[in-house]
Amino acid sequence: MSQYRVLFAKQILGVPFTVGTVEIARARDPDRAVRAAALRFARHHGVEDWRERADVAELDAGAARAS
Template sequence: MANYRIHFAKEILGVPFTVGSVEIAKARDPGRALRAAEIRFARQHRLSDWRERADTVDIAASEGAAQG
């Protein structure tokens, strides 16, 4: 299992501005990490859906990610 960092951004005039990021430890794959991050981001900001605050997401394996 690997660690992932997901960045949430709002695009203004085509330029993405990061509005938050979430670290997910030990996800089976990037898809599961993304779904977990979307839920966590929405809860942190007391939103029903993460898209109320951000337009795009960027997912990357974190440094020191576990080798599976």
């Protein structure tokens, strides 16, 4: 299992601005980490879908670590 950091960004005129990050301590693979982070981000902001607050969700390339 690995640790991941997922960045959520809002794009304004094509430029991404980070609006939040979520740390996932354990996930089997990067796809599951993004899905878990999206759920946590939505709950934290009190919305049904994370896309109400952000346009992009992507893994922080330097943050994935194997444990």
